[in-house]
Structure formats: structure tokens, C-alpha cells
Amino acid sequence: MRISRLFAKTTREAPADADTISHRLLVRAGMINQLAAGVYTYLPLGLRVLHKIENIVREEMDKAGGQEFSMPVLQPVEMWQQSGRAQSMSDVLFNLTDRREHKFVLGPTHEEVITQLAARYVQSYRDLPQLPYQIQVKFRDEPRPRAGLMRGREFIMKDAYSFDVDEAGLDICYQKMVEAYQNVFKRCAVSTMIVDADSGAIGGKDSREFMVVAESGEDEIINCPRCNYAANTEKAVSAKARIDNGQPLPIEEVATPGISTIEEVAAFLKVSPVHTLKAVFYTADGRFVFVVIRGDLAVNEIKLKNQLHCTDLRLATDAEVREAGVVAGAASPVGLKGFKVVADDSVTMATNLVAGANKPATHIKNVNYPRDFKADFVADIATARAGDKCVNCGGKLAATRGIEVGHIFKLLTRYSEKFNAVYTDEKGGSHPIIMGCYGMGVSRLMAAAIEQNHDDKGIIWPLPIAPYQVHLCPLYRAGSNVAETAEKLYADFQAAGLEVLFDDREDSPGVKFNDADLLGIPLRVTVSPRTLEKNSVEFKKRSEKQAEIVPISEIAAKLKGLIKS
């Protein structure tokens, strides 16, 4: 491709509102262009990268036994009602209505569609296992699209679904997918961390995410450097220390005028927050829930939501708290009746805590579980933090940020039961098909690859996903034969099967080199009067500082060799 003919141009400056590295570089390099919030055009260079990633994914899926489908974007809302996700995912569904008033959603994912297909085509254990997949645009009306390709409302995703006769089969497939994913990420030159994750609205168990470690990542990962434990914060657990504050003492009331937050209480009574008990109020599917946790810990709302088995969980509003008759700032479960009380297990492992007294400006000391209050249930609902102890090995947990590029789940029969996707076994018995599903953010992976492969000048594409392999950069000068040599090299390279971006513009060296660095093509070949004196070209890898002089007669073979290996 000749740069002079390229539709898009590079720019010196990024849009003011782009502040993630990959977003800035993709826009500056002319690879993507924003149309609306979270909606982008892939320009020719960007599209080539996307296609390369897609093809790597395709190859690895096929190798794992997958079969590719193309499934509808327009999906009747009825099937979403049937799965129950019309409600549980209502806030991200794009809805539309056709001329006959039939309601559709723009597919945010395709479990419903594929399960319905399985119900129709898979009838016997002889038809199993199956591994259909698709690489397609998906639509989600994200509350907050952000960071370019990182979180769009329209984005490219690979989804694979496994169908097996039993869990043993599922386990095999699941493991195969883990390997396929690792192959994909390795080939795209991104390093990932596999972490335990919450499965969210999709349901199922054994959910794991593949995280690209990056500062710009939206997710926080808690991991143990000693034993490899790693989990998304939404799922992470840590060992809570027993806080022994002596033998249980009698409850004692203290006046705490103007004191309400844990910090204030702790400071006022000269105790550490670990010796306090915090009350937090939630509304779960419309019901008031009273949550207690040790004062220094934070409630993990995802854990809480899972414990409560509710679909809608949020902090109670001030009005709801007032209506419930709870004294905000001085509430405690002691002596309280009529509420669902959920306790984090931390409060059962501490003695003589400070809690609210359920009357204004008053707290009580020496609260002990279960002597002074009972909970409807006790569970781990705390957010794990860096510095906590690892539950596996006691090591000190660390925190890092990651970009979720893959998420795999064991769905079991959640969808097959809803859509009556059943098979007949050897004995004629009927069973729901055991399912797994395996998502990968293809467009997001493109951004993540840049987050991990760039410098202050621009992108450094890993060879397998680079839009072109070779950047041919002649520095023209009248009276030299740079032009003819470059044209000849361009033809030769292409004849040798190389993908070449040919900077045939008559710009100054600075412009051309800076664009080359920005675009990030891995192998650069410079032709100039200077190199021609030695019948050579200059060869440089984008990833390295050093350039070398290579005879013209050898350069094509050298490039070819590098690309093969």
C-alpha cells in the first residue's frame, strides 16, 4: 500500500478528550475514527489489524474443534424474555421495534440464539460434543463507554459455546479453551493473567477472566505473588485476621455527639477501625437489607448480591433509610428487629466492637457476636485488598490493574433448560445439554495490545497483528536513484509475499520517520542516497534502537526470514 493513497492520515495531535494511550495512538495513526460515544469506524489500517487478530482467533478456535457461525444481530425480544435476561440485562439492551410493532434487541451476545440452534439440531449424544463460535459485532448500551476501543457500545467479540453430554466433557472443553486462549494471546504478543471472576448476569460457575495487565485497565486484580492465587476484586477473597480485643465485656453506652462515620467514631473513642462494627444499608429487589461488617472493611456488593440471590442491589437512599427507622450514623444490629441482617464473617471473629446504639449521638462498646445480635446469615461479603493475607498460603496479596480480554464460564444447564435443548442418551433418556461459553473481546484486544506495546513515539505492533509487516521508507532526493530503487524494492517485496506499506510521499525525513514510528510497522527499510552509495538499505526493527545496513540484494530474503520465524 502506498501511503500517498491511504484514505486516512496521521495527525500530530490527538483529540483532547482521548487520554488512554491506545485511544490516542489509534486515532493519531488514523486507524479508528469516532462516530458517536463508544462507536468507531475502523479505517483501513485499523481494519487490517482487526482482521489479523480475528484470523488468529479463528485459527485457534478451529484447531480446538470449533465451527464458525454467523448469527443474527437482530434478535426477537421473546428469546430474551425466555432466558430471563430481558430483565437482568435490561439496562444494556438496545431495543427496537419493526413496522409491525415486533420488538427486537440488537444482540449483546448470543447464548440465546445458539441454544435455540442447539435445541433444533442437537438431538443425540452422538451429536455431542459441539463447539460453535462466531466473531461478530455486538451491541451493548453501556452506561459509560470509554477509552476508545476499550469499552464501546458496538464492539467485536468472539463467542464460543460448548455443548457436552456431561460435566466431564465440559471440563475437557473448558481446558481446551484455556489453552486456545493462551495461544491467541501469545500470538498477539500480549501477556495475560488468568483470574477467578464473578459470572454476573450470564450465570454459571467456574468463571475465569483473562486479564492483560495494564495501568489503564478497568478491573482491579488481587493476586498472591507467592502461590499464584489471582482473582478479580469482585470475586477475590482474603484471610481475615481474628481481632481479639480481650474477653467479652458488658455492653457500655457512650455519648458520641456529632459523630457518625467510622473514622470519626474510631478517633473519638481512640480505637482502631478494626475494633468497630459498620452498618451499611441496601435495597435488594425492593427489600431493605441491613449489612454489618468490621469497620475497616468495605462491602463487596457483588458478593453480597450473590449471597442475596437478588437481581437489583443498590445502596438504600436516605429516604429508604429514614423510612426503615434506622438511625444512620449510629445504627447497629444490636436489639434490632424486623430486618434482614447480613453479617460479614469478620464481625464474628472479633470481640468487644464499637457499634451504633440505634439512637442519635450514641454508640455502644463491647459488642460481641453472637451474644449481642444475630444475623440472618453470615458470609464473606468483604472486598479483599492489597496487603491482606492470601487464603491459600498466607502470603501478602498484591493489587494490579487489568484489561479483561477474555471471560470463560461453565454455564451447565442454565440456558439449555430454558430453551429445551436436550439430547437423548444411549438408553433413550433425555437430558439437558451441558454448556460452557467462552468470550473474547477482539476489538478490545487490539487496544490492549497497544497498551502493552508502545513507546513515546507510537505503536510497536507485534508482527502477527501488524497492519503491514514492512515499512518501506525512501528519502527522496533529486538526482539520486532513490525513487527507482524504492519502486523496485516495493515490487520485489510484494512479489516475495511481504505486506508492505510504502511511504512514497515526498516529505522530509523527519515527517516520514515520525509517521513510521507512530504507525508502528515492525520492520522498517530506509532507502536514501547515503545507503545507495553502499548499494544498501537501512534496516531497523520498530522495537529496537539499532539500525543496520543491509545490501539491497539481501534485504528481501532477510525480511522473509524474519517473518517466517
Place this chain on the structure above:
RNA sequence: CGGGGCGUAGCGCAGUUGGUUUAGCGCGCAGCGUUUGGGACGCUGAGGUCGGAGGUUCGAAUCCUCUCGCCCCGACCA
């Protein structure tokens, strides 16, 4: 949805106490010339419903009302 910020030429920005503003600057773009190993220079030129609608006023990019869009933080998130 809560908080904050921003919409002026393709991109980045200035101008916003209403009046020399005929709305500027840099990059980019077009033409001519000089340049050519790390974003060269000169000259000439094109390019604007100042996000949109309504209002106030002799006069609005500037003030008021409504509205649309975009970004960031939070909430949310497969």
C-alpha cells in the same frame, strides 16, 4: 443516574466584562519556489450555520431559557 468539564475551520486551541471581530492562532490542506537522515522555510490562497432552537438588545461566539452531543470521576458492567 450523581458530580465535574467541554462544544468556535479537518485536528489542537484563543477570543466569552456584549461594540475595530470583516471571528483569530498553530498544525493540516491547495499553488509556486527553495529544501531533504528525525515533525524544514518563504510567499500566496482556500476553508467557519461560533453544536442547535428560541429569547433579550440598536448590536450576541459573548447575556437568558430550552435542547442536542462529547469527555472525565463515581455508580453500573457479561
